[in-house]
Amino acid sequence: MCYTENEYLENPRIVNDEYRRRLQSFQVPAIQKYFGSLQGKFFADIGCGDMPLAYCQEEIGRPSKYFATDLSVEAIYSGLNSLHRSGIDTSNIVPVSGPYFDFDLIPDSSLDAAFSNSLFSHLSLNTILICLKNLSPKMAPHARYLSSMIILPEGIDSLQYEWKMKHGANSHAAKDPFHYEFLEFRKIVDSCTGFTCRTFYQYGHPFQVLVEFIPDL
Numbered sequence: 516m517c518y519t520e521n522e523y524l525e526n527p528r529i530v531n532d533e534y535r536r537r538l539q540s541f542q543v544p545a546i547q548k549y550f551g552s553l554q555g556k557f558f559a560d561i562g563c564g565d566m567p568l569a570y571c572q573e574e575i576g577r578p579s580k581y582f583a584t585d586l587s588v589e590a591i592y593s594g595l596n597s598l599h600r601s602g603i604d605t606s607n608i609v610p611v612s613g614p615y616f617d618f619d620l621i622p623d624s625s626l627d628a629a630f631s632n633s634l635f636s637h638l639s640l641n642t643i644l645i646c647l648k649n650l651s652p653k654m655a656p657h658a659r660y661l662s663s664m665i666i667l668p669e670g671i672d673s674l675q676y677e678w679k680m681k682h683g684a685n686s687h688a689a690k691d692p693f694h695y696e697f698l699e700f701r702k703i704v705d706s707c708t709g710f711t712c713r714t715f716y717q718y719g720h721p722f723q724v725l726v727e728f729i730p731d732l
């Protein structure tokens with residue numbers, strides 16, 4: 516897996532069929548396991564890129580509203596066009612683009628579920644806090660947000676960490692791809708975002724975990 520600095524405005528995230536299948540192979544089981552069916556729900560795919568998940572609405576359940584949010588308008592529309600060419604009804608998909616997590620198009624307290632794959636792994640803490648602060652008022656009280664990110668193994672707090680895996684990968688405290696120490700991260704999130712950072716779950720991703728955020732009541 517090749518990680519570069521976050522330059523998604525210059526190089527929109529548009530994947531080929533093979534990579535899309537790989538992304539779907541771990542995102543779909545995670546959605547099914549942690550959310551159950553999204554049928555008829557309000558769902559946000561935050562940092563959706565070209566929306567690998569939206570191809571799998573038969574498996575994950577077709578949300579009544581699928582808010583597809585990303586920095587890159589090009590990635591979103593590439594996904595929409597490609598979904599349309601594949602014969603998928605995209606009428607439930609609401610594109611939401613922009614760099615500052617402006618979620619005005621999402622009604623307050625409406626989201627049943629929100630999900631991100633490999634978004635926070637590319638974001639500084641400050642940017643993550645903006646995302647969470649803007650998202651929290653959009654969540655229904657029963658909802659949760661699952662977001663994959665790079666959490667250091669317990670007891671390790673280093674500027675750079677080398678993940679021992681097939682092709683190797685390094686993560687960093689202060690540059691992309693970003694890693695975080697869980698307890699410290701949780702303390703900050705809980706103090707100022709309108710979310711409680713509850714726990715994290717293992718995920719099909721080689722070294723990211725799914726962190727669970729629940730809205731404060």
Ligand SMILES: C[S@@+](CC[C@H](N)C(=O)[O-])C[C@H]1O[C@@H](n2cnc3c(N)ncnc32)[C@H](O)[C@@H]1O
Nearest residue numbers: 523528538562563564585586587614632633634
């Ligand atoms: C590694 S890609 C993952 C895309 C998609 N979730 C997937 O699984 O294929 C990270 C995505 O986050 C988006 N992103 C990065 N910074 C963002 C920001 N500030 N606001 C919204 N999206 C952002 C990028 O444009 C990119 O599409």
